[in-house]
């Protein structure tokens with residue numbers, strides 16, 4: 447069955463972060479797949495994934511990686527499908543290494559780079575939803591409702607608890 451979004455990550459250890467993107471897609475009813483695709487450890491898998499992504503019907507790819515985070519950029523080099531990059535928070539450098547590895551793409555091959563860590567992963571899911579909602583009115587309504595619910599959940603005044 448074709449899915450709209452591919453969530454890929456460099457390692458099993460990235461899943462704790464990337465599942466935040468999956469959770470958003472679940473909430474909004476967007477079909478997706480999840481794969482471990484490492485730019486360094488499984489370069490042939492990366493190559494095949496990027497080469498076949500468009501023909502398989504993927505519309506957006508969310509790619510998370512940490513450290514020398516080359517996965518999002520390499521994927522953007524292999525497919526015209528929009529790639530949303532998630533810098534995974536690392537222990538050694540707190541994810542600044544991941545961010546810099548993902549955000550500084552050369553002209554011609556963009557990666558839409560999110561914030562470091564779980565907020566970035568969740569926002570990647572929302573960014574994917576926004577892209578898909580351009581041509582899917584039912585999804586657009588669900589996304590509007592999701593945003594309204596978030597706004598409504600924010601209290602007007604702070605409390606001590």
Ligand code: RP5
Pocket residue numbers: 455456457458459460484486510511512513514534
């Ligand atoms: C990157 O190296 C992965 O994206 C991960 O964030 C990081 C560490 O990987 P593991 O050593 O935990 O497998 O390729």
